[in-house]
Amino acid sequence: MEKLDSNKLEARFKEFCKNLSKEDKVAIIHHSDADGICSAVITGKAIEKLTGNKPVVVRPYEYGNRSQVRKATELMKKEKVNKAIFVDIGIDGAPHGLEDFCPFEKCLVIDHHKMYKDLNDEKVVFLKSQFFTDMDSSNYVASKFAFDLFGKVTDMEEFDWLACVGILGDMSFKAWKDFVKKTIEKRNVSMTWLYRFLDLIASVEVVAKDRLPELYWELYDAKNPADVLESSFQKYLKIFKEEKDSLVEEFDKKSEKFPKIELCIYPFRAKHENIKSYVINEISEMKPNKTIILIQYLETGIVRFSARRQDGKVKVNDLLTEAVKGIPRGSAGGHAPAAAGSVPRQHLSKFKKNVVTILEKQYEK
Template structure:
């Protein structure tokens, strides 16, 4: 698979128009920044880099049309499980060559003459949920060019995707060989997450641009420090979980519906799962005007959050869900809120 990656790079020419599409989180944006910086060092130009809306994990029709309209000839997709919908990739192949780098469990093999798909499980026995895309793309580019000075960006992505335990030595090396500390790396990840929570795509784009120009994590923190206001809302919902969440001790479940100003469900679920209720299954449902988005966590690994989200959304119209064993997400229609909760409870009863 590494050979296919290198061949894809060799086939990118100066005349090509290259687009990068990445997931709406720290791992996704760090993967995109590493890719863009590495391509620049190879004297290759990135025409555009962007993310789709939160919750859109496959390539949408609008994205395909945008890429075609702008005469894109090379598409690099990062940290998105686009193989769950192969048809959209076939549409891209009509006008572009495609490179997919991802660490989610493989749904369909999309490798063709026009598409190269590399999953972390293709090159390593490390748990795919731990071998996040920002580390995978970093390791792949190292086979072509020296980008060791970008290890701090990869580290931020690792922190964002809960790969800390697996990559502890790598993080320590990055902190010790840059003008950074581990605290700076963790803070940079938090501010990127806050930027996305507060301003969505705008915050993500700012994070991407910041990573491209930053010398280290301190520059990221300085550029994004205005988003510190999100922390107060997160702290408030975390504190209120004991009183306002549904606690089903027989199912080892904390089910929490929130209606915040900012998109904080992932951060709230992360804190509840890692600090407040580390031995329980955490489901945080963020209520919105039209759709509810969901963040599921289980640090013990006793129940797969990927399986839970897939099973509990499969009979709902216009719903999606999936991810990894310890962490997954999804979205449902507003009117399916109660049905989803029933599905979660029934699923966990069967898992007992």
């Protein structure tokens, strides 16, 4: 296919929307974090406006999670889905490809992760936010990107708050200050109000991830956004916050520090596996000028790690990808300010050594 610019991609997007009809059975597959869920609600609402019907399948997907693929595919077949939409998933760089999900007629991808491969073809409309913005694409989060895209074909204004929650979830407030401020003024709410949604989504993702699909429909069907805050999901908040706070608190005591290369490595065990990214987000907000790496030991003999760097001095996606090179079954990926990956336990020390060596070289310059 010819090389596509934002005008041609926008035209392809509009054509995808124009061809939507009430006969279509639409599935939405989304990343399981706040930006993923919010972009999926925005997308579902747009689909309902355009076709008169809600999406028939909405499922979360995390990189490499085969059972989620199986579950999604099973439901998509059962519901006879013919159009699939992937939001906030770097499917071009993921261990599973589009073809692993379902035989669909048409597919739309709305994403802002680093691009590994242009998947545009006859069947696939593949939209990366980097085609549409000059800002760092990690900041043009999927929720805001979907909000803007569907805003070109239908009225999306009432979902501005969901775009804001996605923005906060992916830590991109600085890039969208004006939009977020305008939204809270218009709605006569506060930043705290927005953060309450973020905490609620995070606590379900961490403490009760099997209930994410239910939370999706709670957000989708809410007459009033505030109703969601009073829902039964709020019981997970306390559990989530207690565990997160205690892990954040132990950071200083338990982390290994490398002052010359502005690096801190924090190994930990947690009751809830998915808490890792919330712990590291909080730590890196406090220490924007440090490269923070969290190492999480899992029962399976695998260690997962996350890295953050807020001031842009180190690109942690490149750092991690470089550091897992040559390590059997090592993998890593993500954004410049936020990335993650895993290695088998027996290779952890090699991985750490690689990180230190790479940074030392970089700091010498």
